[in-house]
Amino acid sequence: MKAQVVVVGGGAVGLIAAKTLVENGLETILVEEHEEIGVPEHCAGLFNLVNFKRLGLPISEKYFENIVRGAVLHSPTGRKIELDAGRSIAIVTSRRGLDLFLAEEFERKGGSLMLGNRVVNVTSGDNLVKVETRRGLEIKAEKLVDAEGMASILLRKILNKTTERNMWIPIIQLWVEGHSLDPRYVYLFFERYLPEFFAYLIPVNDEVGKIGV
Numbered sequence: 001m002k003a004q005v006v007v008v009g010g011g012a013v014g015l016i017a018a019k020t021l022v023e024n025g026l027e028t029i030l031v032e033e034h035e036e037i038g039v040p041e042h043c044a045g046l047f048n049l050v051n052f053k054r055l056g057l058p059i060s061e062k063y064f065e066n067i068v069r070g071a072v073l074h075s076p077t078g079r080k081i082e083l084d085a086g087r088s089i090a091i092v093t094s095r096r097g098l099d100l101f102l103a104e105e106f107e108r109k110g111g112s113l114m115l116g117n118r119v120v121n122v123t124s125g126d127n128l129v130k131v132e133t134r135r136g137l138e139i140k141a142e143k144l145v146d147a148e149g150m151a152s153i154l155l156r157k158i159l160n161k162t163t164e165r166n167m168w169i170p171i172i173q174l175w176v177e178g179h180s181l182d183p184r185y186v187y188l189f190f191e192r193y194l195p196e197f198f199a200y201l202i203p204v205n206d207e208v209g210k211i212g213v
């Protein structure tokens with residue numbers, strides 16, 4: 001297969017890049033290792049509203065979950081600090097829904113999505129890059145966008161660099177029901193047993209929310 005640009009990775013970065021490329025008339029192929037876009041969902045889907053709009057993303061029912069105006073911070077000593085912007089500042093989305101929306105837009109505008117294809121090799125020559133997937137798919141393109149997230153296959157192959165695993169922070173995210181908190185805020189918990197990060201509760205409404213630790 002041939003294209004002007006090949007994008008590796010169908011997360012938010014790859015999808016937004018790929019959509020922007022086709023919108024600018026470039027023949028683009030996006031390669032994603034998973035069979036389905038947006039799965040598994042590694043994100044709480046909370047985004048700054050200004051930046052969300054700057055990316056040209058509409059507030060769509062396909063992924064909209066909530067709008068928040070501030071945060072409530074809980075300190076390790078039990079103090080509570082409420083930050084209220086007095087206006088809507090962040091959108092809570094279904095990250096899966098958002099990724100699916102971006103993928104649909106990309107395809108609708110003429111992009112090609114190759115799912116279930118893990119890129120395992122990349123080489124270059126004659127002003128072209130060639131990516132090869134585990135399933136034997138070969139794509140030649142003039143440009144490559146590395147959007148593989150924290151994975152670093154391409155980073156290693158092209159720049160001989162890797163992401164620093166000692167900087168990774170393991171997170172587990174779960175859905176909860178019955179939190180009964182004001183859904184206009186997100187809740188952050190700084191605890192002594194979480195020295196490198198914090199726990200969060202991001203409400204979808206006054207009953208359901210996402211917690212991450």
Ligand SMILES: Cc1cc2nc3c(=O)[nH]c(=O)nc-3n(C[C@H](O)[C@H](O)[C@H](O)COP(=O)(O)OP(=O)(O)OC[C@H]3O[C@@H](n4cnc5c(N)ncnc54)[C@H](O)[C@@H]3O)c2cc1C
Nearest residue numbers: 009010011012013033042043044045046118119148149151
């Ligand atoms: C629990 C959790 C909650 C989070 N909550 C938020 C939040 O609320 N707001 C926020 O802004 N950020 C949040 N983040 C961070 C956010 O998820 C990431 O910053 C974002 O997903 C990065 O997007 P990306 O496209 O670079 O990478 P990813 O979303 O990781 O996408 C990379 C894609 O590339 C694919 N891929 C990788 N290697 C290959 C390969 N060799 N071949 C083919 N495909 C490949 C992967 O399968 C994946 O689909 C959260 C992260 C976690 C873990």
